[in-house]
Amino acid sequence: MSPKVRSQTPTDPELLGCPRCDLISRIGGLETGEKAQCTRCGYTLLSQSEYRVDRLLAYSVTAILLLVFALTLDFIQYDSSGLTQSMTLLDAAWQLSYFHEKLLAVIVLLTVILYPLLYLFCLIAVFVAINMNASAMARYCLRLSAHVKPWLMVDVFLLGTLISLIKISGLANVQLKLGFWLFCGFVVFLLVTYYLVNTMNLWSVVGKRTTPSRDVKAGVTAHEQGYKVCEVCHRVVPFGVSDCPCCGDDIDRHWWRSPQATLALIVAAAVLLVPAHWLPIMETVRFGDAQPSTIIGGVVELWQSGDAPIAVIVFVASLVIPVAKILALLGLMALARWQTPQAVNHRLVLYKITDWIGRWSMIDIFVVAILVALVRSGTVMSVYPGSAAIAFGAAVVLTMLAAMSFDTRLFWREAKK
Template identity: 60%
Template sequence: MIAKKAAKREQTDVVGCPQCDWVSQRTELSKREHAECPRCGYFLEGAATRHHTLVAIAAAALVLLLASLQVNFISYSVTGSEQSMTLMDAAWQLSFFHEKVLAVLVLLTVILIPVLYLVSLIWVYSQIHNSGSNRLNRYFLRLMEHLKPWLMTDVFLLGTLVSLVKISGLAEVRLLEGFWGFSVFVVLLLYVYERAKRTPIWDYYMATSRPNIHVQAGMTANEQDLQTCPLCHALNAKDADKCYQCTEPQKTAWWRKPGTTLALIFAGAIMLIPAHWLPVMETVRFGNEQPATIIGGVTELWQAGDRPVAVIIFVASLVIPVAKVLTLAVLLLLAQRQTPAIVQNRLLLFKVTDWIGRWSMIDIFVVAILVALVRGGTVMSVYPGSAAVSFAAAVVLTMLAAMSFDTRLFWREAHK
């Protein structure tokens, strides 16, 4: 049984699952309860939380991020020379070395997108009782949903720690105010993200008029000539151009077609070839250039005794990208060979593959940190390698492939 705590506004009594297309009934939720799809276990909604608390924590996180940009992040000293970097330098120095694509990617995923997400959340949750701003609020709610997959501050923080391990044996490293402020910001952002995901926010911005359609629980939306909105889970007519509740365009069948997913998988696989063949960064020590591939960096860390870090880089940069390409390709090609007994296993495999894909960005963030921090001329400097853009492209393409993967095919093919 699907449930939800009553809001002040009128509610619909059914909700669709964007993962398996099942339509379920809704009832009230008590505190700390949440609702899952009875067919596939997809998290649909949770009980209401205190909106003012969420806004306050989001505002504190935003202030911490902006403050972290104003002070030094990390410093290191070697042979009497000391260098320091700010958080913004992680993107700025990449741009200085003509790696503008990487610079924009780091700037977006670490700074701009988190800022946009928090600003949108603060606006939406602070305007809940203002009925005159529904259209603008729906826009910000849609923006929040689209930004979620690209919040990578936690990946960047882990990449920072890996960077420190890589250079700790060559120089004295100090963590400064910017690092600690950013670390607290990441914790607050993750908390806000999880709490917002569990709050039935759409109840407060429900459309006053709904389409005149008959919906029955216990069936799929497709069987009733309906479609489930992937953002707000509202049920719309099959031929609807946009969702009546959140105004998200619904004519996106091309995006979730197997052909689109397969093309993105293939493109990502092609990008992995130069990403692992060419050097991802180059280190200059006393005038000697030392190019390093991804596997070369893993080997160096292992031989230096930093085996836990070597394992992290090996899994994130080698195992995960290759495994994600192979897994998505196999799941897509075998979609027409489903049986009810194996659908749940394949869905679990897809969920794990989708979740771990973003962690492959660790290597890109390691390069960004080292390029920004280690700038000692011929004494010791780090420069981005030609493989960095290819690897970043492979990560982005495989993430897009997972987003375009239509998991509803599992059940449709299994019940043919």
């Protein structure tokens, strides 16, 4: 197998579209270490890098093996009132399903285990396919990995686990088992692989070569010239073509990137946040005495117990971020119609922050998943998911979808008017 991958940027200039602002740029040959950015919004359209395939394969395989072993070993153990209880990583999903919270169980299972595994297997398949000259398989796997990436939440889950341990450390003796440390290693290798892989570099290797019409001009938006921009590989595609000829992605799938879809998702998320913060998110039973806890109640409990930094983290992630994200998206939708070209970059920075922070609101769901799976000693001490858990989890997912559906191209279209 070839030890290195280097994108084959053609000598002749290539036309690429910006998925953020829709401007078409002409990209010439790039040297290793160089990158081409959109001249209007600064989005990286193409970068040229060189890296060792065997090293990335080693990272990916190591991450998979660490997760597989972590799934088979005890994750956390605690001792309370003479009773010893332990949990595995899979218990975080299975116990939620047992208490009829199947949607929450699916969210945990997908974002923490299945999607990360799928992402890593896709990358391995891409590198193997490149070596075998199987471009079709490489394109499919690389495209699939691009759709899975936004839903990888292993780092959020790890932080949620640490917060869970702090919440129960005063009530029981908690021990971190080998499965936990293997999972920490998995998170490290996954994140390293995630940041080292140059997706656009790979598209230059496996993507089909496309030649847009000579009528297409750089410096003008694709929409103004009757073209669309593929959000996966950044190639320019004529109106009326549903599948990108370079990567094969379904371009018509992006119909939901509209103000109407964004507004509908925002409203739905805002409605769900009311019961999510009003109803108990979990219920703790100690010696037969049930103590329901809301999200705010959990923050107050952490603060009063002396864990002020953790209380602040949970408060920001569970209350500030979801509400701020909804208000920010509503504000961006309104400001897109009343702004000058000079204000566009400020709006764009706000959108990028809003899009990035949304996933961290899932911390509370992961805290509930860990506590429900770990603390289950009957009437002595047990934790059960509350009615607010499903509402809060759905609200977080909807806010993430709302940010994904927000069409940043509106900034420039409206400003131009």
